[in-house]
Amino acid sequence: MKKNKNTFWEFFASVKLALFCFFTLAIASIVGTIIPQNEAPSFYLQKYGVKAAEVFRLLNIPDMYNSWWFVSLLSLFSINLIVCSIDRLPTVWKMVTMDNLATKVGRLEKMTPRQQFGSPKPMQEVVAEVEQTLSDAGWKPSRRERDGGTLLFSQKTPWVRFGVYIVHLSILVIFAGAIIGTLFGAKGSIMVREKSIVPYYYDRGSQMQVPLGFDLRVNDFSLTYYDTGAPKEFRSDLTVIENGQEVLNKSIVVNDPLNYKGFTFYQSSYQAYDEYWITVQNQNSGERKTFLARPGTEIKWREAGVTLGIVNLMQPDRWGRYRLKIWFSDGKGEPSVFWLDGETLVSVERLDGAFAFKSEQLFATGLQIAKDPGVWPVYIGCTMMLLGLIIAFFLSHKRVWVYIYDEENKTKLLVAGSANKNKVGFESMYDTLVEKLEENETLQLSKV
Amino acid sequence: MDSSKLLGITTFIYMFSSVIYLGMFIFRVKKIGLLATVVTIIGLLVNTAGIGMRWLESYQMGIGHAPLSNMYESLVFFAWSIVLLYIIIEFVYKNKIIGAFAVPFAFASMAYASLSPEFSDRINPLVPALQSNWLIAHVFTCFIGYAAFAVACGTGIMYLVKLRDKGESPDGLLSTLPPLKVIDDITHKIILFGFIWLSAGIISGAVWANSAWGTYWSWDPKETWSLITWFIYASALHARFTRGWGGKRIAWISIIGFLAVIFTYYGVNFLLSGLHSYGAS
Numbered sequence: 001m002k003k004n005k006n007t008f009w010e011f012f013a014s015v016k017l018a019l020f021c022f023f024t025l026a027i028a029s030i031v032g033t034i035i036p037q038n039e040a041p042s043f044y045l046q047k048y049g050v051k052a053a054e055v056f057r058l059l060n061i062p063d064m065y066n067s068w069w070f071v072s073l074l075s076l077f078s079i080n081l082i083v084c085s086i087d088r089l090p091t092v093w094k095m096v097t098m099d100n101l102a103t104k105v106g107r108l109e110k111m112t113p114r115q116q117f118g119s120p121k122p123m124q125e126v127v128a129e130v131e132q133t134l135s136d137a138g139w140k141p142s143r144r145e146r147d148g149g150t151l152l153f154s155q156k157t158p159w160v161r162f163g164v165y166i167v168h169l170s171i172l173v174i175f176a177g178a179i180i181g182t183l184f185g186a187k188g189s190i191m192v193r194e195k196s197i198v199p200y201y202y203d204r205g206s207q208m209q210v211p212l213g214f215d216l217r218v219n220d221f222s223l224t225y226y227d228t229g230a231p232k233e234f235r236s237d238l239t240v241i242e243n244g245q246e247v248l249n250k251s252i253v254v255n256d257p258l259n260y261k262g263f264t265f266y267q268s269s270y271q272a273y274d275e276y277w278i279t280v281q282n283q284n285s286g287e288r289k290t291f292l293a294r295p296g297t298e299i300k301w302r303e304a305g306v307t308l309g310i311v312n313l314m315q316p317d318r319w320g321r322y323r324l325k326i327w328f329s330d331g332k333g334e335p336s337v338f339w340l341d342g343e344t345l346v347s348v349e350r351l352d353g354a355f356a357f358k359s360e361q362l363f364a365t366g367l368q369i370a371k372d373p374g375v376w377p378v379y380i381g382c383t384m385m386l387l388g389l390i391i392a393f394f395l396s397h398k399r400v401w402v403y404i405y406d407e408e409n410k411t412k413l414l415v416a417g418s419a420n421k422n423k424v425g426f427e428s429m430y431d432t433l434v435e436k437l438e439e440n441e442t443l444q445l446s447k448v
Numbered sequence: 449m450d451s452s453k454l455l456g457i458t459t460f461i462y463m464f465s466s467v468i469y470l471g472m473f474i475f476r477v478k479k480i481g482l483l484a485t486v487v488t489i490i491g492l493l494v495n496t497a498g499i500g501m502r503w504l505e506s507y508q509m510g511i512g513h514a515p516l517s518n519m520y521e522s523l524v525f526f527a528w529s530i531v532l533l534y535i536i537i538e539f540v541y542k543n544k545i546i547g548a549f550a551v552p553f554a555f556a557s558m559a560y561a562s563l564s565p566e567f568s569d570r571i572n573p574l575v576p577a578l579q580s581n582w583l584i585a586h587v588f589t590c591f592i593g594y595a596a597f598a599v600a601c602g603t604g605i606m607y608l609v610k611l612r613d614k615g616e617s618p619d620g621l622l623s624t625l626p627p628l629k630v631i632d633d634i635t636h637k638i639i640l641f642g643f644i645w646l647s648a649g650i651i652s653g654a655v656w657a658n659s660a661w662g663t664y665w666s667w668d669p670k671e672t673w674s675l676i677t678w679f680i681y682a683s684a685l686h687a688r689f690t691r692g693w694g695g696k697r698i699a700w701i702s703i704i705g706f707l708a709v710i711f712t713y714y715g716v717n718f719l720l721s722g723l724h725s726y727g728a729s
Contacts (some may be wrong), residue, residue, distance in 0.1 A: 015689045022686070026679040033669040033720055041528070065667045187663070226511065226573045234576050255580040266662045267576075370662030378664060382651040385516050389647060393640045 012079055012089035019075040026237055032064040078175060081168045089165060096158045100399060101144040101151055105414070108401050113430050114416035116448040117437070123150070123411045126403050129442050130413070137436050139400055149405025160395040161420065166388030173381030181374030185262075186210065190270060192218040192365040197241065201369045211365060212369075213262065215241040221363040229318040234267050236365040262371050269366030276310065277325060277341075277360040284353035292362060295324075306330050306355075311337065316361065323357050396421035400433065412448065413437075451505055451515075451571055454498035455524055459562050461610035462527065462555035469547035472729040477623055481544045488551060495558075499528060502571065511573035516587040518716070520569050523561035525587065527554040529595030537599065538574075541634060545625055549602030577659075581715045582656035590649030590674075595701070596642030597681070597709045603635040604702030607695060632695040636688065636700055643681050648676050669720040673712035 006307045011017060035056070036043070042306040044053040044062060060067035108114065119126050127143070134141045141153035188201040188210060197217045200209045219237040228231045232252055238259050242250040250258045258265040272293065281288040282304055291299045312325035321342050329335035332351045340346055346357045396419045405413040415434055419426035440447050468484040471477060502524075515521040534550040548581040561567060574583075606625060613622035625631065649658040653671065658664040665671060685702040 015686050018686050019683050019690065019693075022592065022679040022683040026676045029679075030669060032674045033716070037667065044712060228573065230573060231576060233579075250636050253579075254576040255582075257662070258658065264662055266660065268661065280623050368662050372662075376662065379655070381652070385645070386648055386651065389644045393644060 009072065009087070014080075014082035014084070014086040017076075017080045018084065021073065021080055025073055025077065031061065031392060035061055035064070037065070038063055063351070074175070076173060081171060084166050085165050092161050092165070095397075096161050100153045100155065100401070101142060101146070103151070103153075103401060104167060105149075105151075105403055107279055108403055108416040109416055111243055111401075111416040111418055113427050114414065115434055117413040117415070117445040118448050119411045119413065119443050119445055121411060121443065123404060123406050126411050126413065126443060129150070130402050130437065132402060133436055133440050133443075134400070134402070134433070139433065141402070142399075146403075147405070149403055152402040152404070153399070155397065155399040157395055158397050158399075160391050161397050163262060163388050163390075163392030163395065164386055167392055170381045170384035170388055171280055172379050173384060177374040177377030177379075177381060179374070180377060181372045185372040185374060187372075188369045189367060190269065190369065191364045191366045192216070192267075193273075194221055194277070194362060201367075213261065216265070216281040217241055217364055222364040223270065223272075223320055223363070225319045227238075233364075234270060236367070238265065262373065264370050266370070267365065268368040271364040271366065272316070273364070275362040276313075277362060278308070278310075278324075278326070279358045279360075280304075280308065280328075281305065281356040282353070283347070283356055304330070320361070323360065326357060328355070328357075330355070394422075396426060398426055398429065400430065413445070434447070449501070451498050451502035454501055455495055455558070455569075458491055458495040458498055458524075458527070459555070459558040461487060461494060462531070462551060462558050462583075462706060464553040465486050465491055465547075466555045469544065469551050473545055473548040473624065474621065476621070479706050484544060484547055488531060488547065489728060491554075492528070492535060495524070495528045495531065499524060499643040504569050509571060511571070513574045514584045514587075515571075516583060517574055517578055518567070518572065519714075520561050520567040522587065522591065522713075523557045523567070523617060525591050526594060526598075527561075529591045530554040530557065530598050530719075533592070533595045533599055537634070537638070545628060546599070546603060546606070546634070549606045550599045553598040553602065560587050577660060578708060580656060582652060582659070586656055589645050589652050593642045593645030593649050594709050594713060597706050600635050600638040600642060600702045601706035603631055603638065604699040604706075607631045607635060607699035608703075610646065611696065613701065619620065628695055632698065635698065636684075639681055639702060643678075643685065646674070646678055646681065650678060670716045673716050675709065677705060677708040677712075680708050719721040 035048075039062060041053070041057070042058050048056065056062060058206055059069065064070055070439050074282070107151075121129075131141055131143065132151065134154055139156070141152040141154040143150055143152050153315060157445055187204040189204065190198055190201040192198050195218070197215050198212075199215045200211050202208070203210050211427045217239040219239055219257075221237075222233075222235045224232045225236075235253050236252045238249070238258055239246050240258075248258070248260055252258050252265060257267070276293050276295075277290055278293045278299075279288065279290040280301065287304060289301055289304070291301070291308075291312050293299055293308075295313055299307045300307050306329070308326060308328045310324050314323040316322040323342065324340040325337065326340055327335060327337050328348065330350055330352065336348050336350070338346065338348060340357055340359045343358065343360055348355050348357065367414060397400050398417070398419045400415070400417045405414075415437065417430040418428065437443060465484060465488040468480055468487060472480050472484060499515055502521070503512075506512050506515065516525055530550060531554045534547060534554075537546060537550075540543060562569070607628065610622055610625045610628055610631060613620065613625070626634075650671075653674070654664040657666070657671075680701060684698050686702065686707065687698055
């Protein structure tokens with residue numbers, strides 16, 4: 001490929017531009033960490049004054065990471081990555097695919113490490129023996145007759161030269177994933193009370209209702225505490241309902257969301273209400289019903305001829321413990337008044353038999369909703385980046401040549417090697433290989 | 449022996465070890481080199497035992513979790529990572545002078561953890577957001593990276609110190625330091641190593657954030673600062689391919705990079721607000 005060596009191309013291919021991008025992106029990013037992002041316009045007016053707020057508005061500082069200039073910087077960075085990779089790849093491709101058996105003997109004579117040997121054995125025998133020794137040592141060679149001699153060549157991991165470009169490509173793949181997410185993804189949230197069904201959520205940007213395409217029912221929310229009073233677990237029991245059918249049931253916690261049809265539901269917050277679920281069971285008939293009761297209001301269960309209400313309460317403490325004072329009448333005899341201790345079951349004897357009571361505080365669970373088809377590209381990009389970095393930093397392209405030729409009826413060997421990285425490590429590998437050749441009794445090598 | 453005692457002892461051993469390494473460098477007493485290494489290894493073992501004990505204690509308390517959940521625990525782990533990494537470097541490069549520029553970081557981290565009144569060494573249960581298998585992976589990768597950058601900062605300082613060596617006195621203080629080219633090579637290799645771990649740390653954080661909040665990247669100050677740090681070290685890696693950007697500038701980048709690491713790790717928690725607030729306790 002002929003390189004288009006104009007200054008424009010060179011500018012976009014340059015490492016200097018990469019350095020410029022790193023520094024400007026780093027410095028610009030700092031701004032967004034110091035100035036709070038995505039606050040209301042009035043916030044900036046109050047905190048920074050009219051003039052600053054106006055400058056912020058012009059430069060889109062309140063939403064800096066999505067501003068035209070920050071996105072332009074990221075684009076410049078991407079162009080830099082693409083152009084420099086296109087610029088350098090042909091050379092690297094040549095290095096990886098090159099015919100190393102065509103390497104000039106003169107070049108081998110200048111390589112480090114290299115060593116020369118002589119052998120009393122005829123050339124053909126030496127070639128066969130060296131080939132065998134290299135193969136045994138894990139350097140299976142290819143061969144070619146050259147300039148009256150034979151050149152053997154073996155290499156390891158030539159493809160690692162692409163490592164750096166895998167890293168460059170990985171960044172572009174991550175950006176592609178981010179763009180896919182922005183274009184086709186959705187982010188939102190919804191607060192749902194227990195035992196309610198929602199067919200929609202609120203979009204994070206527009207605050208508009210967006211249909212889910214199915215129904216989500218919140219069966220229960222529970223909150224547990226450690227002895228210290230710190231929250232231990234937020235748990236929501238969810239059911240997905242589609243066309244009237246319950247299709248999926250899952251209890252989610254903060255690090256374990258629910259996935260359905262591309263949407264993911266995350267436990268994110270909750271709200272406690274001053275209302276209580278009260279379940280009453282007639283222990284004779286087994287009839288049972290749950291009511292939502294607000295303190296001070298009367299509840300009637302007509303079918304059972306029962307009236308009840310919360311007449312007093314002790315608000316939940318920091319472990320979520322509360323007490324309810326219940327007033328209850330089934331129309332027979334004096335009404336019962338008793339305390340319900342949190343969620344413990346209480347049985348009350350009446351003239352006609354016993355009634356059981358259980359209470360639970362009403363909560364709403366706050367769910368984050370995300371749909372991001374760009375996540376997989378991003379994850380693939382991240383994996384590529386780590387693999388690419390390991391390849392680029394720790395693996396090297398190692399090459400070994402043995403040129404066997406005849407000089408005044410004596411067989412001579414030239415052993416040369418090269419590695420593109422970690423030369424120290426390679427030299428000890430090369431030394432081991434040379435030792436194996438020297439130890440070979442058939443070859444009877446002597447240093448020249 | 450409880451974990452607090454073991455970690456207290458660790459602090460003193462690292463102080464002692466720092467003094468020996470610095471003494472070896474300043475007074476050119478090569479003989480105490482072996483002592484320095486032995487003391488440091490003992491420190492590392494006690495540090496390891498302290499972390500292990502703390503882990504065990506959390507299970508005995510019924511709130512078992514890896515001791516990587518708050519500022520105190522992370523400072524202890526930071527010190528552990530620095531010393532582990534330094535010991536490996538000492539064995540690979542067979543050079544003890546680097547110790548004078550690396551072990552003091554570990555001591556500083558331990559001392560800050562134990563002495564600072566703002567961090568409690570109490571074992572607290574994990575809040576829901578931290579109850580994830582990603583906790584260990586994320587903290588481990590980040591701190592191995594941070595430790596590498598601490599050592600790279602040390603060798604960067606060493607480079608700048610060595611620059612002042614005009615070679616006038618053959619047995620001067622600075623002549624004991626390795627040649628500039630060698631220091632530069634060590635710094636470069638440690639930055640490469642740290643860069644992989646930092647990348648892995650950012651990525652594990654992103655994957656975790658996505659599984660907990662549904663967003664792998666939200667430009668939260670902590671995330672953003674880790675990215676700023678990443679850019680700084682990326683520039684160190686590319687600077688080598690630019691003429692006129694040799695050792696001296698890279699040494700400076702290794703110092704500036706480490707300041708960014710400190711800010712990402714520590715400064716963000718106290719000076720900026722964001723999602724990553726667990727570290728502040």
